[in-house]
Amino acid sequence: MxxxxxxxxxxxxxxxxxxxxxxxxxxxSRNGGCGRNCLQRCCIQGAKLPLYAFKKLNxxxxxxxxxxxxxxxxxxxxxxxxxxxxxQRGLFRYDVTACETKxxxxxxxxxxxxxxxxxxxxxxxxxxxxxxxxxxxxxxxNFTKVGQEEVLFQFESSEDGDVHFFPSASIDVDxxxxxxxxxxxPIEYGHVLLIPRILECLPQRIDRESFxxxxxxxxxxxxxxxxxxxNSLGAFATINHLHFQAYYLAVQFPIEKAPTKKINTLDNxxxxxxxxxxxxxxxxxxxxxxxxxxxxxxxxxxVCLQDNNIPYNVLISDCGKRIFLLPQxxxxxxALGEVSPELLDTxxxxxxxxxxxxxxxxxxxxxEEASEENAWKLLAEVSLSEASFExxxxxxxxxxxxxxxxxxxxxxxxxxxxxxxxxxxxxxAINKGSHCAMxxxxxxxxxxx
Amino acid sequence: xxxxxxxxxQSFNTSYSIWAREALDELPECFTITDxxxxxxxxxxxxxxxxxxxxxSKDEVIGRxxxxxxxxxxxxxxxMEIREAIREERALQISLLNYRKDGTPFWMLFHIxxxxxxxxxxxxxxxxxxxxxxxxxxLNGLSLSEEGSGFKEIVFGSCRRxxxxxxxxxxxxxxxxxxxxxTEEPCEASEAEKRRAASxxxxxxxxxxxxxxxxxxxxxxxxCSSPGATLISSSLNISLGRIKQSFVLTDPHLPDMPIVYAxxxxxxxxxxxxxxxxxxxxxxxxxxxxxxxxxxxIRESIQAEQACTVRILNxxxxxxxxxxxxxxxxxxxxxxxxxxxxxxxxxxxFQSQESHGLNPEMRQLSCVGAVRVAVRSTSIGAGSSKS
Numbered sequence: 001m002x003x004x005x006x007x008x009x010x011x012x013x014x015x016x017x018x019x020x021x022x023x024x025x026x027x028x029s030r031n032g033g034c035g036r037n038c039l040q041r042c043c044i045q046g047a048k049l050p051l052y053a054f055k056k057l058n059x060x061x062x063x064x065x066x067x068x069x070x071x072x073x074x075x076x077x078x079x080x081x082x083x084x085x086x087x088q089r090g091l092f093r094y095d096v097t098a099c100e101t102k103x104x105x106x107x108x109x110x111x112x113x114x115x116x117x118x119x120x121x122x123x124x125x126x127x128x129x130x131x132x133x134x135x136x137x138x139x140x141x142n143f144t145k146v147g148q149e150e151v152l153f154q155f156e157s158s159e160d161g162d163v164h165f166f167p168s169a170s171i172d173v174d175x176x177x178x179x180x181x182x183x184x185x186p187i188e189y190g191h192v193l194l195i196p197r198i199l200e201c202l203p204q205r206i207d208r209e210s211f212x213x214x215x216x217x218x219x220x221x222x223x224x225x226x227x228x229x230x231n232s233l234g235a236f237a238t239i240n241h242l243h244f245q246a247y248y249l250a251v252q253f254p255i256e257k258a259p260t261k262k263i264n265t266l267d268n269x270x271x272x273x274x275x276x277x278x279x280x281x282x283x284x285x286x287x288x289x290x291x292x293x294x295x296x297x298x299x300x301x302x303v304c305l306q307d308n309n310i311p312y313n314v315l316i317s318d319c320g321k322r323i324f325l326l327p328q329x330x331x332x333x334x335a336l337g338e339v340s341p342e343l344l345d346t347x348x349x350x351x352x353x354x355x356x357x358x359x360x361x362x363x364x365x366x367x368e369e370a371s372e373e374n375a376w377k378l379l380a381e382v383s384l385s386e387a388s389f390e391x392x393x394x395x396x397x398x399x400x401x402x403x404x405x406x407x408x409x410x411x412x413x414x415x416x417x418x419x420x421x422x423x424x425x426x427x428x429a430i431n432k433g434s435h436c437a438m439x440x441x442x443x444x445x446x447x448x449x
Numbered sequence: 450x451x452x453x454x455x456x457x458x459q460s461f462n463t464s465y466s467i468w469a470r471e472a473l474d475e476l477p478e479c480f481t482i483t484d485x486x487x488x489x490x491x492x493x494x495x496x497x498x499x500x501x502x503x504x505x506s507k508d509e510v511i512g513r514x515x516x517x518x519x520x521x522x523x524x525x526x527x528x529m530e531i532r533e534a535i536r537e538e539r540a541l542q543i544s545l546l547n548y549r550k551d552g553t554p555f556w557m558l559f560h561i562x563x564x565x566x567x568x569x570x571x572x573x574x575x576x577x578x579x580x581x582x583x584x585x586x587x588l589n590g591l592s593l594s595e596e597g598s599g600f601k602e603i604v605f606g607s608c609r610r611x612x613x614x615x616x617x618x619x620x621x622x623x624x625x626x627x628x629x630x631x632t633e634e635p636c637e638a639s640e641a642e643k644r645r646a647a648s649x650x651x652x653x654x655x656x657x658x659x660x661x662x663x664x665x666x667x668x669x670x671x672x673c674s675s676p677g678a679t680l681i682s683s684s685l686n687i688s689l690g691r692i693k694q695s696f697v698l699t700d701p702h703l704p705d706m707p708i709v710y711a712x713x714x715x716x717x718x719x720x721x722x723x724x725x726x727x728x729x730x731x732x733x734x735x736x737x738x739x740x741x742x743x744x745x746x747i748r749e750s751i752q753a754e755q756a757c758t759v760r761i762l763n764x765x766x767x768x769x770x771x772x773x774x775x776x777x778x779x780x781x782x783x784x785x786x787x788x789x790x791x792x793x794x795x796x797x798x799f800q801s802q803e804s805h806g807l808n809p810e811m812r813q814l815s816c817v818g819a820v821r822v823a824v825r826s827t828s829i830g831a832g833s834s835k836s
Contacts, residue, residue, distance in 0.1 A: 074807075080818030081811040088756065088814075097821055100785040103830050111829065165806040189822050224529070225826065250688060250826030252533055256526070286525060318525050 007130035007335035011349060012119055013238045016183045016193060017146040018091065020239075039144045039151070039198065044171060049151055049179070051169035052078055053158035054220045073222040074163065079180065080248075082152040083190050086182050091149060093117060096186045106372030108254035108278075111358045114367035118185045118360060119347065129234045129331035132309050136203040142241035143181065143195050151181045152192065155217060176200055178213055183245065187353060187360055191247035194228065202242040204233050205306055206314075211299035214244045215291055218320035225250040227317045229352035232302075234311030235328050236351035244316075245352070254357030255324055256317055260284050263393075266401065268293040274393075275324075279379035280355050281389040282326035283396070291320065297400050298323050304399040310392060313352035326355055327392050330382040343378055350382040457512055460484040460493045464573060464668060469660035470494070476656070478649040479503075479557075480578040481515065482564075485535065485683040488690035488713055489514055499579065504550035515577065520548040531561065536684035537830065538563050538572045538672075542646060544582065544636050556582040558638035560646035563683075564657060567667040572683040574668075576657075578649045582638045681709050688823035694816040696793040697731065698780070698824075701751070705730045709789070718796060720766035731792060734773075736764040747777060754779050754787060760797070772797035776813050780821055782828035791820045 013020075019036065037043050052075060086092065094117035101113040128134070136142070154177045158164050171177055176197040183191040194217055196202070196210035214228050228246045231237040260273035263283075270288040275281060283301070288294035298314070305312045305327060315324040330350050333339050346366050348354060359375060361367045384392060461470075461482070479499035481492045495510045503510070503518060510517075519528060523546045534541035540562040548554050557579045564574040638646075654670040661668040681689075681698070689698070689710055695718045698710035707728045716723060719734065726733075735744060739762045750757035756778035763773040774795040782788035793816045795809045807815070 076819070077807060077812065077815040079815075080822070081807065081813075081815030084814040084818040084821075085811070095781075097781040097825055098785045101783045101825075101829055109830075167806055167808065189825060190818065224532075225822075248822045248826075249829075250822055251829050252529060256529060260526075287521075318529070321525050 009334045020141045037148045047171050048168045050153040051166040053164040055163045075220045110375040112370040113360045115360045119362045132234045151179050188247040188249050194244040204237045204240045206302040208299045212295040215295045215320040218316045230314040231351045235313050236349045270297045279376045280383040285323045301396045315356050328382045457493045464666050465660040466663040472656045483575045518547040556636040562650045565672045567669050570672045578646050580642050580646045685827040692819045698789045734763040780824050
């Protein structure tokens, strides 16, 4: 395919900040003196925000609490408190708790929410969907342009291995702080954005350091119903500025209930399984000797997808102990006109939350008629085909098995395990890819539909 | 800690006569009884067989939550299923990897079942039976749930029939395998073990039912009547129990807007016992010197369905007073409509030990936030019993 052929779709972007403007309006407010208390050079000097310094758990520490079920963890308290504060100050576009929500009867219990306020009746914008890696564009909206009141706190690792909290700390412009900000169009209570190293203006792409930060946050919140999610470009990320999302919903997500079939366990004890009997094909990563091991394995897999131009979503659940990686191709299908008008009409963009089973619907009709069958149908369109998925898995395994270990013996063991556990296709793939070179990135999407 | 243990004792003694303990200990099975209404959902009774199997002493177990027996290889999805069954107040049977005190893992068939108060259908306890799985079938890692996640309230709540594509059927003693106990493969209990678990549950329920007659607080294994109007579901109870601040939940749909939940911290602050506050309107906290205009402001805010923060003089049970920085806010459930009002109290001038640097106002707000999440989430389920 020639490089000049681009795939685009039109959709109304979700407004995540009160300062998010359309490109046309951007021209008006350029540099200097914006007067709205943002995070750029014009306003950031002297700005202060609470700072939460988390403790890095090096071992798999099991915190034994004297009195049984752990109390609401500190990070949880801080986040909930700050969020409630912003809610009372009217910073959100609507009250998400006033949105009706229900579990759809069925085997999996998909969650549907009627949220008419989330989507704007605005002109849809064009999004390029065939490039997962795109350079950061300072002219477009990014999170340094949000008002400081939308930022809840800074989130950094502590120096000395203990949790520290500073109610009012200067934003160290030189030291690349990471922050947690509100999403002004929340899907649920507590919907926030984790923006790693915000002032570095990183584009939306995963790297080891930022993924680890996200995992630390999940672990620190110590709440299995506080999940983090990530959408790559091409998988319905709205803004090309590195960010994760998170919110609270104290019910199980359908994806968390899905059965899984183990594929392999790496040397660092990260266990990889595949989703079975779920509309979207994906991988589940769990275990690992340390949190870092799990984090690195998953981020390496993400980087592999990025480099191969495969859009994907990631769900971090169970306090960071279970991580789902889902490659998808819905946007491409949409651009090629392969999605039925019926599905397009619902205007559901299947990003990480939708794929996990939480569907936000903007039309009452869709909400009332929501059924497990409809949800399944929509999500099935998102999934890679079996063949494509196997190919993608092969790519991923090549990368993560090599970075995990380099010795011949271990490769041998892996093949043995593969013979026992895997289908024939995967064994072939692993055999083929026994060298450690990464497949070089191509411009075209690998997914063939 | 003493008062917590007293709560535990009370939980058992209020419902069952003192002879119940002996009768329960005569049963050969390993089991525990837990109370979802006490913050932390602790174990209030552990059979001697259980203590022997796990290697813990009674003091190390009573008051603790069941998660202490889990470890790094415990299947997270199974843990989630158990958590959900508890929140949905239903029985569940599931294989689970647990750890003894000495750190050794072992597979067991875990069977949990709710105990209902006969009078109002509330869940007052859970019984959890553990049957060690001795015969092990080696599987290929495939675990399919035949009946889905099991919303049915039957004894064999969620049986996982695992497809065995391999012909071998390895029976190994718990840790004699040269590669150590293979904890990664899910482990299916035999039919005999399942029957054993189910009958153990029935035996325990019989004992509890029998010994609840003398206390007048009859229990039964099945929900006999629909839950009373003044109560909240045990799942909401469990969620709210994690919140350590002083707060109450009141129900505006009931006459005179009574308190339907009061946190431990609230009871400690005001000096009342739980049964002295549940079902009553908050006005008992006011007294002769309480400013009536403040009360009026509260009333107006509630009428307007708005949040408000006031400074009000309140009276404890022992008649002493304190200034209460009270924040009241409407709380909506999953229907989007107001289900409760939450009232969070801050005692002016009181320095909390566990503030972590969060100022009182922020802690108050975080309490409201946590309550919102709990109320919304527990009312979302198709199968949950009450908002």
